[in-house]
Amino acid sequence: MEAKRKLIGEDGLRLDGRAWDQLRPIKLEVGLLKNADGSAYIEWGKNKIIAAVYGPKEVHPKHQVLPDRALVRTRYHMAPFSVDERKNPAPSRREIEISKVIREALEPAVIVEDYPRTAIEVWVEVLQSDGGSRVAGITASSLALADAGINLRDLVVGCSCGIIEGQVVADLDDTEDKEGSGDMPVAIMPNLNNVTLLQVDGIYSREQFQQAFELAIQKGREVYSMQREALTKKFFGDGQPSTSEEVD
Amino acid sequence: MSMMKKNYVVETIRKAQMVELLAKGERMDGRAPDEHRPIKIQTGVIQKANGSALVNLGNTEVLAGVKIATGVPFPDTPDKGLLVVNAEILPLASAYAEPGPPSEEAIELARVVDRGVRESEMVDLTKLCLIEGKSVYTVFVDVNIMNVDGNLFDATSYAVVSALRTAKMKKYVVEDEKPKATDEVVPVPVERVPVSVTMARIGDALVVDPMSEEEAAMDMRITITTDDDGNICASQKGEASTISPEKVLEAADMSIRIGREIREKILEATR
């Protein structure tokens, strides 16, 4: 009988060589889609995800219009070729739940009262998935919303932590998520210091829970600085965003 | 998955400019009527897929992914592997695309591209048979339209062909009348390269590789797919209008000629 594989080696390193608190490599790009009002692409480890925003725009069907604020619509969808075994393109229950939690993670940042009777649509498309795709999707969606020029209280950034072989680790990949004992995706608005997404899967002691939770927030803030960099790169070129300008 | 709502209205001024230029043999973006936009093909972009290709045809962007597994053959073709082509116009691709089950446009798109691949016998499906009547390779090609700027037919076709040409699969052998995976990785048995060429009619002129604005002004579209020998293996006329027999033959000649040139590009990109 095959022994269960060890996720953390003798040297304390994980299967892909990372330390317990190390993030996978992350790459971000803003504004790559021509038609969307705002868009962003993220590579997070092996995850490859595109987020696009359309809006504010007219609401269809009309009966769903909200008189005093924008309706935020979100869809998280995985491409059939994004996972090991081909996935049927029709939305699964998992995708539907994730669509909902992503919407609820992003909405607090959107000043929906500024856009009554409109819809703001966020489309998250997972082209390749490898653990932590919902927080990666949220991180990209937040950039897409900023790219679209929608009034935001703050950006939203996420990171997932969990437990493998009794140890709290940051940023689980697909193997660690499947073979480990717990996963906790967390999303925050970094300046307002508010949590907008929290899900727990697994069993944590009170201590482990706090450890994983605080680690997720700390790592999320690291990803936030990458978000800033990506936005700065697109809008301000290679220079720093300026605080004053000569108006002609 | 989408309904391309027919409410992209082209400005009368733009349409007039289009027709005026076409009378001089020019188009809004400077192309000649029989000229296609720059084609960029990148393969192997999705490592978890057996094969993949990202195609840019001007601003139209399409991503195809191939997933290969084993399964049961169709009862009427017990000795052939399964090849399924599926297409989805993602809501992020256009302001006129909505999520939901595939629209008639998306289904037509997938079926026309599938016909081109199937009728040209691009993939020898008998080579994908493991145990006749019981077990075959199943090849799924799923296409995601990422950005719409006209001519989804050709962009999708090139992406499907490029993804299949560069796809690798685990080799299976038959042991004890069951398929067994080996560690060997082999390419998908691709024999030929079908190439589709789409033309739109604006006024009297036929323009190759229409962009969104030209599609909004067109009253007829025709897609013709040719194979390596210059044979026509698939064709589809679109839009509720008529086309004269002479124009059909003119279109056929254009697609054979242009198809040859594009085939070179695809072969180059998928070497």
Added chain:
Amino acid sequence: MIPGDVIARGDYRYGSYIEKRGDSYVALRVGLAEVGREGIKLNPLTGPYLPRPDDEVIGKVIDINGFGWVIDINSCFDGFLPASFVFGREFSPSTHDLTTKFRVGDIVGCRIESFERSRDPQLSIRGHGYGKIPKGEIIKLSPTKVPRLIGRRGTMINMISERTSCDVKVGQNGVVVVVGPPEGIVKTVNAIKMIENETHAADLAKKVEEYLGGAPVGS
């Protein structure tokens, strides 16, 4: 600034796209901030056009019903131009054919007459220079860049118009129509692209001036 950034602390007057949190003034959009004695201002670099009464906009007719024209004004809402505003008080759907004035696809210069929270913006074409725009080169740019394109008291747009010998109609909604000699149109389009891509450059006006050269086109 990116959304969530603190622009300044203290006690200031402040404009749109800024939120006051305690004694901090926070940016709500990606943009460039100005801090001065008169207050804090954030100039956004991206974002939709939201209709304001009296704005001049350039739109495209996308639908016609019995009572007026539905016009795409490049905003989150379509505008509506009532037939009675064009035909006058004697208008009646049975006696007046709306397509005799504007058809689907026509480009129309309008004014935002009113914009109430409960319905789509109402448009009018009263005033000099409004109405159907029969020809010209159409350019779209981000509505947030329109103030830069116009310039303080119109200096930028006037300079472009003079040097290119073109008539440049600018809608607040980011739609521009240029009429003039072909070489002038090319220069105008390029100047607009320059303004759109380098909005944050401190010496933008000078760059555009240099590009357009000294003598007006055709002289």
